[in-house]
């Protein structure tokens with residue numbers, strides 16, 4: 001895992017877009033983001049049990065598995081959105097980028113590789129893309145009643161109660 005400020009330059013979203021300025025783990029923590037490196041799925045199972053996650057699926061995002069719709073899917077995952085539940089992703093193979101909004105509404109790019117697990121809190125604005133290798137195999141974990149429908153950013157999501165709760169948590173009610 002590596003986190004850095006997105007360079008905001010035009011070009012394919014799958015390029016690294018690394019500004020050269022790193023983001024410290026403490027800053028990610030202050031956004032409510034948790035990261036682990038779990039070489040064994042046993043640790044993932046333990047975390048899932050602790051947090052009451054009962055369901056999961058696996059997705060392989062690649063031209064080989066998605067064919068013609070791959071490019072569309074990649075664009076769709078890159079639409080800025082939030083969820084009303086936390087999002088846990090475990091990279092089984094390949095890699096990819098999650099971009100999350102900073103306190104000043106800039107993009108922080110988080111590069112995930114095989115065996116990285118990331119927990120994003122409900123209400124954080126984010127987006128996802130594969131990298132130039134075009135291959136991400138990931139486990140998506142969810143609770144009984146998944147509320148991880150992506151809600152694209154707009155006036156409605158800005159007012160969403162999960163968004164408001166997230167901001168209170170992040171900014172300490174300031």
Ligand code: KMT
Nearest residue numbers: 077087089127128136138
């Ligand atoms: C999301 O919420 O954008 C995703 O779950 C992306 C696919 S999982 C790597």
Ligand code: NI
Nearest residue numbers: 083087126150
């Ligand atoms: Ni998401």
